[in-house]
Amino acid sequence: MILRVPVSRLYPLILVTALMLWYWERQLHPLPVPPQRSPRMGAKTRLLILSTWRSGSTFVGQLFSQNPEVFYLMEPIWYIWMHESHKTPLLMHEPARDLLKSLFLCDISALKPYLEEANFLSDIFMFYESRALCSPPACNAFQRSDIVDRVKCLKDCGQVLFTKIEEACKTYSHIVMKTVRFLDLNVLYPLLRDPSLNLTIIHLVRDPRAIFSSRQYLNLNRSNEIISKGRNSEANVSLVMQEVCKAQVRIYNASRASPPPFPRDRYHLVRFEDLAKDPLAYLKAWYQILGLSMSSKLESWVHNISQQESPVDEVVLPIRRDSRKVSQAWRENLSFQKVKDIQNLCKQDMEVFGYQLVWSEEEQKDMLRELVVPQKGFQEGY
Ligand SMILES: *[C@@H]1O[C@H](CO)[C@@H](O)[C@H](O)[C@H]1NC(C)=O
Ligand SMILES: *[C@@H]1O[C@H](CO)[C@@H](O)[C@H](O)[C@H]1NC(C)=O
Ligand SMILES: *[C@@H]1O[C@H](CO)[C@@H](O)[C@H](O)[C@H]1NC(C)=O
Ligand SMILES: *[C@@H]1O[C@H](CO)[C@@H](O)[C@H](O)[C@H]1NC(C)=O
Ligand SMILES: *[C@@H]1O[C@H](CO)[C@@H](O)[C@H](O)[C@H]1NC(C)=O
Numbered sequence: 469m470i471l472r473v474p475v476s477r478l479y480p481l482i483l484v485t486a487l488m489l490w491y492w493e494r495q496l497h498p499l500p501v502p503p504q505r506s507p508r509m510g511a512k513t514r515l516l517i518l519s520t521w522r523s524g525s526t527f528v529g530q531l532f533s534q535n536p537e538v539f540y541l542m543e544p545i546w547y548i549w550m551h552e553s554h555k556t557p558l559l560m561h562e563p564a565r566d567l568l569k570s571l572f573l574c575d576i577s578a579l580k581p582y583l584e585e586a587n588f589l590s591d592i593f594m595f596y597e598s599r600a601l602c603s604p605p606a607c608n609a610f611q612r613s614d615i616v617d618r619v620k621c622l623k624d625c626g627q628v629l630f631t632k633i634e635e636a637c638k639t640y641s642h643i644v645m646k647t648v649r650f651l652d653l654n655v656l657y658p659l660l661r662d663p664s665l666n667l668t669i670i671h672l673v674r675d676p677r678a679i680f681s682s683r684q685y686l687n688l689n690r691s692n693e694i695i696s697k698g699r700n701s702e703a704n705v706s707l708v709m710q711e712v713c714k715a716q717v718r719i720y721n722a723s724r725a726s727p728p729p730f731p732r733d734r735y736h737l738v739r740f741e742d743l744a745k746d747p748l749a750y751l752k753a754w755y756q757i758l759g760l761s762m763s764s765k766l767e768s769w770v771h772n773i774s775q776q777e778s779p780v781d782e783v784v785l786p787i788r789r790d791s792r793k794v795s796q797a798w799r800e801n802l803s804f805q806k807v808k809d810i811q812n813l814c815k816q817d818m819e820v821f822g823y824q825l826v827w828s829e830e831e832q833k834d835m836l837r838e839l840v841v842p843q844k845g846f847q848e849g850y
Contacts, residue, residue: 511641511666512572512640512641512642512643512666513641513642513643513666513668513758513759514572514642514643514644514665514666514667514668515532515642515643515644515645515667515668515669515670515758516568516644516645516646516647516656516659516667516668516669516670517529517532517644517645517646517647517669517670517672518646518647518650518653518669518670518671518672518719519646519647519648519671519672519673519674520648520673520674520679520712520715520716521648521679521712522674522678522679522682523648523672523673523674523679523740524672524674524740524743524744525646525647525648525672526542526597526646527747528646528670528672528743529542529597529644529646530597531747531751531754531770532642532644532754532760533597533598533599533600533644534599534615534616534766534769535599535642535755535760535766536599536612536613536763537640537641537642537760537761538599538600538640538642538643538644538760539574539598539600539636539637539639539640539642539643539644540597540598540599540600540643540644540645540646541571541592541598541643541644541645542593542594542597542598542645542646543593543594543645543646543647543648543649544567544568544571544579544645544647545560545564545567545568545647545649545650546593546649547567547579547582547583547593548560548563548564548567548582549649550582551581551582557649557651558651560649561650561651561652561655562655564647564649564650564655565655565656565658565659566578567579567582568645568647568656568659569659569665571643571645572643572645572659572665572667574634574637574638574643575634576630576633576634576637577634579592586630587629587630588626588627588628588629588630589601589606589607589625589626589627589628589629589630589632589633590626590627591630592630592633595621595625595626596616596618596619596621596622596625597618599612599614599615599616600612600636600637600640601621601625601628601633601636602616602620602621602624602625603616604636605632605635605636605639606625606628606632606633606635606636607621607624607625607628607632609621609624609625613763613765615765615766615769641759642758642759642760650715650719651711651714651715651718651719652715652718652719652722653669653718653719653722653723654722654729656669657729657730660729660730660731660734660735661729661730661731667734668733668734668735668736668757668758669734669735669736670736670738670754671716671719671720671723671735671736671737671738672738672739672740672743673716673720673737673738673739673740673817673821674739674740674741674795675739675740675741675795675798675818675821675823675839675840676709676712676713676810676813676814676817676818676823677798677799677802677807677810677811677823678740678741678795678796678797678798679709679712680705680709680798680802680806680810681797681798681801681802682798706809706813709810709813709814710813710814713813713814713816713817713818714816714817716817716821717816717817717820720737720820720821723735723737736754736757738750739821739822739840739843740795741795741840742840742843744774744795747770747774748767748770748771748774751770796835796839799832799833799835799839800833802832804826804828804829804832807826807832811825811826822840822841822842822843823839823840823841824838824839824840824841826839
């Protein structure tokens, strides 16, 4: 039988049905209410901290993770890289993007194909970096509003059931993740364009000379992944650095494309050196953009961890080494020859992000000489 009613007459009926369905759904699955404030109906705000190795992204991740309204996961793409270590990074881009999307929607089961076991929190790589996984409803070791101590969380929360992760995720208004494993931005356009995801990106860059200086003391195998297929093959530091630098420019270039490939205000560039000078100012601006609130406890904590003078608590937060003064440490630690090499490998990166080249050892060691060219505020982009 054909309905002869004009469609517009049906609108009230559709509306009432939708409302009833909505009401019914809420009765079955009431929205959990976090202690601080209730998120707008189902709407979550999402943030991806996009960076590369040794650029301060663990630090930035912590600045968000410790906020009581944020569910944070550190480097979820790591699982794909470990699991698919025979593939080149570019081949992992799409699976990585899809995994991010699932996790942003709190579908934590999307991790399972990449994990050997998924029974406990301890099966999650560095779960204790996430305050949300160390406090209710995931674990009772801390209050949601506490500043979490990683060691205690590792000890007390490791045996929490894996299923708690999803339960916890759903109770937060903000979901934040950080990754150092995207070499381009194009692959993320579908997420950035999706209004229902409401995704913002903070792109964190750092002076390649400082990255290298920090990198040379590390096990290179992890970052070597970006150029080689096997995890155990010999690292070619030059190639790694070159690829790291190129990727940062590529990402930035993509964000500036005209016409914009996604709403411009979804991309924010920040240099680690600027952030290290005044982390609190940046954090306040970011919190405002994302609708997060700052507490006096958080403010005091950020102040404490970014002060050179306060005692170094490497265990709780191994980020202090990268504080303000140390962002220039490469100038003493690297030979001029190495500096020249990096400058050659990363010329475009340094030009684009405003890192001045040095032409002599004297210039390099002259600490009064500013090598980070002031740039316009991060909020407008450069
Ligand atoms: C790294 O690769 C570059 C470019 O292919 C090459 O010139 C250089 O000799 C390599 N270095 C090492 C240590 O293998
Ligand atoms: C970035 O854009 C500039 C100017 O359009 C171009 O010259 C450069 O090759 C691009 N670099 C990369 C890595 O895409
Ligand atoms: C999307 O996120 C922004 C912050 O980036 C927030 O102000 C806005 O309310 C969010 N929109 C929805 C529909 O959740
Ligand atoms: C910051 O340091 C001061 C002095 O050491 C201490 O009293 C305060 O509790 C610290 N704040 C936080 C949130 O850890
Ligand atoms: C780098 O230089 C700083 C200060 O010049 C020094 O304290 C530090 O030990 C050096 N770091 C490394 C890893 O050599």
